[in-house]
Amino acid sequence: MAVPTTRMLVLAVVRLLAPVHGYDVRRELLSWHADDWANVKPGSVYGALNTLQRDGLIAVEGVGQEGARPERTTYRMTTEGEKAFGDMLREAIWTSEQAKNPYFAAVALMPYLPKEEVVAAMRGRILKFESDLVFLEREEQRILAGSGDPTEYEPYHVADAMRLAADHVRADLTWSRKTLERIESGELDVWSAWARVDGGPMTTK
Template sequence: MARSRSNPLALAVLALLWERPMHPYEMSMTLRERGKDESVRLNFGSLYSVVDSLEKHGLVAAASTEREGNRPQRTVYRITDEGSREVVDWLSDLLRTPTKEFPQFEAALSFLPLLPPDDAVRLLRLRVVALERRQAALRGSLDEAVATGLPPLFTVESEFEGALLRAELDFVTDLVTRLGDGTYPGVDLWRRFHADAGPDGRIDQTAVEEAVTAYIQSVRSGP
């Protein structure tokens, strides 16, 4: 009986129906209008199945089916009492308890040493440029929202996105610098085992392991 809470789109649906009854297509359009599709992954396929699942669990209910002109018939849903409780509960949980996320970039950094150091630096420099573009775009849309007079409270999530973006930009900028000038600890080692690679880029793994072990020895016995 317990619903899974895995898809935040369900939260968005509940939050919208908490305001007033809607049919699914209207929900998607409202989310778009308010720019919430930037903070909640929205796609049509998921939307309809999420609504179905909420209905099955009694958190929303079909309020009416109507037909406007000769358009396809559509079902208007409303939130139930249980749904109202659930949305407050879920939202509270999300605010109170940080969730472990797995950003793609973090995964990529995990395997950074697989690439030759110079390639890695070149790619990260390109990332910096791309991040700066995104930052400009975000700032632009925030300014626009403020210009319409919408209180910033209703766009906090974008401010948050901006904060993360800035943090990433600072991090990558610093990383690129230190990888580039070799002051990041381990770059020498990294460079060495990629220099020993064959012409096809293949690396002798035994050599890598030995190099890492040697490094560790030297650090441990060091000062």
């Protein structure tokens, strides 16, 4: 069973910065770009805080107001939260399970679409990955150029998460480039054989 990533990361930030407001938990995770490499939705952070409090893993430290700003609740980790966080992190760090990528199924079904459409999609995919890689590499260097102090900057270990994400993008980019080259050269021609089997790919009509 996969560890709930948002729950674990929110708990980690509360542990790291407590006492901390929910707004600052959200801002911290966005500064880590966890919405990109961990698929943490910004809007889910407050929901996670509520369920963590309900489950006794975090507790309200206080409720305060500054000027005309709305009241803000600050949270701290509980003893039970420390235990749960350790259990979740150990389960996650020891896992070697690969995420199931829905693109694998699309690749297996390429013959059902016209070759020209597949080629166009592959070119777009390559452009997107090239852009993503530039962004990830730049962010990694930016984080490493900071102080690493989590109270004022992203911790250095976040750069390692960015590097892992970049390595996955590089692998996908390498595969996409090679596959596109094989299709365009005719080495990978699944369409001719498929046409003889069931009448060919779908059309856009």
